[in-house]
Amino acid sequence: MPETLAHNIKAFIEDRFQTKRDTLDKEYEKERAKAVSSESADDVEAQYATKREKLTQDFTLSNWLDSAAKRAAQISMVTHAVKFTHSSAKGTNILASDLGHDVRYLDTASLPFPAVDAVGNAAALDVARLLQLTDDNGQSLLEYLKRDDITPLKDLTHSDTQLSEWASGLKQALQDATPSSHSLSKQVYFPIGNAEYHLLAPLFSSSLSQALYQEVTHSRFSQDMVAAREARKKQRYHDKPVVAYPNLALTIAGGSKPQNVSQLNSGRGGRNYLFSTRPPQWQAQLKAPVMSGNIFTHPEVRYATRMPIKQLTAFLIKVNQQHADSNVRIRNRVSQLVDETVDHIISKVAQWQQLPTGWSNNATELPLAQRRWLDPNHPQWDVHDDQWQQEIATMFGQWIVASVNHIANNELSLGAIEVTQWQDAFKQALQEIS
Structure with a gap:
């Protein structure tokens, strides 16, 4: 329900404030310990009092959401990201929906609940986490905004103007006003006749890669699979079948800096599994x-x-x-x-x-x-x-x-x-x- 999501937004901001406050307190303790006189100690106290006051102001509910709305344009919420082709590639990323599905293929549309990735300025990824907060039905703020439902935000402000600014600002993470390709991205000129072409830009599905990564990881390391493999090894019964994916290939996106590609890619350590599609021999x-x-x-x-x-x-x-x-x-x-x-x-x-x-x-x-x-x-x-x-x-x-x-x-x-x-x-x- 929207009320639950509003509560989760408040809790998220408070949690981030507490994390920042703890970090600031640790910095203060270190600087305070370095003070060699009462005057220098007073200077440290005054300096960090100012920082604490600013941090408190920044993390009031209203101020933080104002900032998030302004920073949302620095990220894109996507299912398909251009940086998987090349980490320096720019251009349009896609938050795909209603793609249509052919049962012969394993694709993004095969996923009932595809994970949403985030690309862009790493300093604004907290906005991505805000958009991924969910209510008690599993509906995220992102999904509310996609259908122009701003109900979860209404309880957080009494100003219609501010509410409108939050909604319009956060929606910038869901769309690209100027679609474009890039020299480092993949491009296919598809002829349509009379010396005319469509420019096709194939994009890598981070959502599908995330689903495959989770499935492979579960098959290798989950408690159920570890127990099932142990039972098979000892020739004992187990109520779970042993699941394995042979002949996997592995690609690394982003090299030593997977966070430069996307948020989900960073969580995977850059690893993206590929299933074998070779015909039987x-x-x-x-x-x-x-x-x-x-x-x-x-x-x-x-x-x-x-x-x-x-x-x-x-x-x-x-x-x-x-x-x-x-x-x-x-x-x-x-x-x-x-x-x-x-x-x-x-x-x-x-x-x-x-x-x-x-x-x-x-x-x-x-x-x-x-x-x-x-x-x-x-x-x-x-x-x-x-x-x-x-x-x-x-x-x-x-x-x-x-x-x-x-x-x-x-x-x-x-x-x-x-x-x-x-x-x-x-x-x-x-x-x-x-």
Whole structure:
């Protein structure tokens, strides 16, 4: 109800005032402690008394909403933001509604309640949070203003003029009076005939990205999913299905400053997940590696890892020939190629892990730790024993170093240092998925 929203607005402003007041009090205590005389202490007291008085005036309900109405033009409430294309791009952002929906596609219109993002001056993002305050029915101030309903603001002033100024000012965050594109944004000139074109400006949906991010995060870290995965691991019943999203891609918007792109992007740390849209591929019947003596030398593993190991070897030979000192760029490239190798191995092993429990009884040539890894649900394993992870990590380190040395053909010789470094990377990967 509007009355609830009005109450929430008052509480929001009071909360912000208290936060600012606490910060100011801490600054005062620090300056007061530095005072070396009664005169300097009096100066500090007078200075901060003035600041407290100004802060109190700024955060009276009427004054703060006056300021918010004036600052609203510095932000845009959006579902689609141009800065996801390039963080320096300018131009029109869109608060989309009534887009129409095709059930064949996952898009913003698929969301029953799409999250609304905010872009613009970071100093005015408190106005965005004001607009996102809701009543007890979940209706935000933003939604009230979109339908020209200013009821929640009526109880906060007795002046019709002020009420009108608040409404018109806050609405500036909902619209762009001068739609435009920008040289750093995406643009498509679509021909409509007679040498005429429509200029199309594809925009990234932050609302859809937020929904995907929340769904993926829930599937990975929520208590329900953690409990469900633990139950599956122990072959126990759980009333929740295990949900996972394989083959995810990740893009980072904004680099080290995701807040420069948008408010929601900042909350995601710049991370935006992309689902795989590759068509299904035919897979041959999976055969258990019962005749293998070391899973790392299995033909399918060697085939899956051939490219990153070749690239790793070529890169290390080049660095060695140039007598280059180790630096961040070199270490990052080596780490990336080792991680790619690890990913390929774990992906391949995951297929064997889905075979019927107990198949490893016939793999008598495989080391016990590898059988434990490849046949994880076998009841004979001690679930509290993690030593097998270290054994497998050591085998991986020795294998990848031997593989690089073999391909290098005396142009390079790696040793115990690399074995230790790369086995640690493999062990960490095992622990993350166990």
